[in-house]
Amino acid sequence: MSSDLLNDKEAAQKAVVDWLEKKAGSKTKFYIKDFYKIFPDDKPREIKKVVNKMVENEILEFWSSGSTTMYGLKGAGIQHSSEGEE
Amino acid sequence: MAKHETPLLDELESGPWPSFVSDLKQQAEVRAKNEKGVEFQIPQDCVDDLLGVLELSYKHGRTHWKHGGIVGVFGYGGGVIGRYCDQPKLFPGVEHFHTMRVNQPCGKYYSTEYLRKLTDLWDFRGSGVTNMHGATGDIILLGTTTPQLEEVFWTLTHDFNQDLGGSGSNLRTPADCLGQSRCEYACYDTSALCHFLTNEYQDELHRPAFPYKFKFKFDGCPNCCVASIARSDMSFIGTWKDDIRIDQDAVNKYVENDPAYPANAGAHKGKDWGPFDIEKEVTGLCPTGCMKFENKKLTIDNANCTRCMHCINVMPRALKVGKETGLSILCGAKAPILDGAQMGSLLVPFIEVNPDNDYEEITEVIENVWDWWMEEGKNRERLGELIMRQGFQKLLEVTGIEAMPQHVAYPRTNPYIFWKEDEVTGGWERDVEEYRKHHLR
Numbered sequence: 001m002s003s004d005l006l007n008d009k010e011a012a013q014k015a016v017v018d019w020l021e022k023k024a025g026s027k028t029k030f031y032i033k034d035f036y037k038i039f040p041d042d043k044p045r046e047i048k049k050v051v052n053k054m055v056e057n058e059i060l061e062f063w064s065s066g067s068t069t070m071y072g073l074k075g076a077g078i079q080h081s082s083e084g085e086e
Numbered sequence: 087m088a089k090h091e092t093p094l095l096d097e098l099e100s101g102p103w104p105s106f107v108s109d110l111k112q113q114a115e116v117r118a119k120n121e122k123g124v125e126f127q128i129p130q131d132c133v134d135d136l137l138g139v140l141e142l143s144y145k146h147g148r149t150h151w152k153h154g155g156i157v158g159v160f161g162y163g164g165g166v167i168g169r170y171c172d173q174p175k176l177f178p179g180v181e182h183f184h185t186m187r188v189n190q191p192c193g194k195y196y197s198t199e200y201l202r203k204l205t206d207l208w209d210f211r212g213s214g215v216t217n218m219h220g221a222t223g224d225i226i227l228l229g230t231t232t233p234q235l236e237e238v239f240w241t242l243t244h245d246f247n248q249d250l251g252g253s254g255s256n257l258r259t260p261a262d263c264l265g266q267s268r269c270e271y272a273c274y275d276t277s278a279l280c281h282f283l284t285n286e287y288q289d290e291l292h293r294p295a296f297p298y299k300f301k302f303k304f305d306g307c308p309n310c311c312v313a314s315i316a317r318s319d320m321s322f323i324g325t326w327k328d329d330i331r332i333d334q335d336a337v338n339k340y341v342e343n344d345p346a347y348p349a350n351a352g353a354h355k356g357k358d359w360g361p362f363d364i365e366k367e368v369t370g371l372c373p374t375g376c377m378k379f380e381n382k383k384l385t386i387d388n389a390n391c392t393r394c395m396h397c398i399n400v401m402p403r404a405l406k407v408g409k410e411t412g413l414s415i416l417c418g419a420k421a422p423i424l425d426g427a428q429m430g431s432l433l434v435p436f437i438e439v440n441p442d443n444d445y446e447e448i449t450e451v452i453e454n455v456w457d458w459w460m461e462e463g464k465n466r467e468r469l470g471e472l473i474m475r476q477g478f479q480k481l482l483e484v485t486g487i488e489a490m491p492q493h494v495a496y497p498r499t500n501p502y503i504f505w506k507e508d509e510v511t512g513g514w515e516r517d518v519e520e521y522r523k524h525h526l527r
Contacts, residue, residue: 069254
């Protein structure tokens with residue numbers, strides 16, 4: 001059974017965005033486990049579904065080294081342009 | 087004429103072995119000539135530049151590739167690995183040179199038609215350079231630009247009925263041996279299980295949810311041709327419960343050196359090893375000494391057999407795996423980044439392989455392990471490291487598996503026992519008044 005916060009899709013997404021924006025000064029990429037702190041009462045699999053939905057909706061984006069994957073707000077931190085692609 | 091001078095790389099062609107440098111030079115030349123008239127979608131000289139940047143890395147003693155990136159295909163969190171060169175002015179052809187991982191078919195069965203279509207696509211939209219196969223088992227397509235990623239993905243999924251593989255903090259592409267499709271030793275249908283779990287766990291494969299990578303590998307028998315025991319977080323190795331089947335007549339044919347019964351099915355026949363000696367080559371090499379050959383009869387103390395497969399491999403016409411087959415599950419193998427390399431530890435000695443109930447017994451173990459690791463695993467911590475940190479006992483607890491002798495690898499080194507309340511008759515609760523009747527304060 002998921003928490004009320006996680007069940008309310010809009011509130012859950014807002015909580016994620018707010019948390020990421022708060023952190024934006026020091027960090028832009030986060031491990032999946034970092035999101036567990038936003039939903040302390042929920043199971044990892046349920047949190048993963050919300051966060052991945054946000055990637056699908058282009059609110060978040062993945063960053064991958066090839067071995068590890070991290071999540072960040074779309075457009076935040078190192079982007080294509082800084083990699084010389086734009 | 088090569089675009090870049092590569093004296094250091096040229097050294098790698100001087101030995102007696104096949105060289106990837108020669109392969110790359112050949113590919114650079116094929117692209118330069120373009121006899122097939124391919125309308126290259128990425129720079130024609132990208133392979134020349136690949137050789138150039140590698141030569142520069144050798145010269146400098148450090149890499150000129152940046153670390154990772156945000157590229158991918160829509161909806162997938164894996165399968166594409168962003169690779170960018172930090173010397174784009176010198177080597178514009180590999181300024182962005184991403185890797186794509188393609189989910190190889192079970193048992194790596196291909197038709198030539200499929201391989202030709204795949205390489206044609208990669209010549210057209212990529213560098214044409216492939217790695218068949220990567221360590222995880224995938225088909226690796228090396229080198230393309232960001233705009234080509236969705237195009238390649240569309241063609242793979244729509245025209246080739248082919249998915250991308252796993253990368254990053256995902257379930258990696260499951261890999262298996264040929265299994266029962268070709269091998270008489272296989273104790274279960276590895277391809278069927280590998281295919282089922284690949285489909286069952288699509289979400290885990292494509293949408294990162296784990297603390298780090300997670301690998302499944304499937305071996306049909308304890309010969310472990312896929313080396314799942316060393317290369318996967320969760321290894322599924324075929325085994326049997328009953329006795330090794332013995333054909334005594336065939337055993338004696340081996341002993342009599344009948345030419346129709348060559349040892350190891352003739353695998354070592356290139357050299358004269360002398361006449362076959364069952365004592366020296368089979369019973370004397372049994373790791374538990376559970377076999378003997380007396381009065382023309384081979385006997386095996388099956389209770390002490392550890393399924394090493396040696397006797398079966400040497401005399402395949404005489405010995406066969408048992409009839410009551412299933413698999414063992416081992417957990418926690420990994421390469422040496424933290425705490426050194428580890429082999430898998432036996433978690434489930436025997437489990438039924440039942441496609442009729444969608445392998446329910448197996449998926450239950452998998453999901454219990456995942457729930458624990460997702461909850462307790464630290465960032466970038468492999469399952470094997472979590473098992474070391476919290477203890478194998480904890481793994482047994484979360485999977486609801488009773489400890490049994492097969493779990494014991496060596497005698498205990500820790501003298502402390504911490505009981506849980508439900509493990510102690512009567513629990514912790516005590517009636518203080520009753521106690522005080524017999525023990526004064």
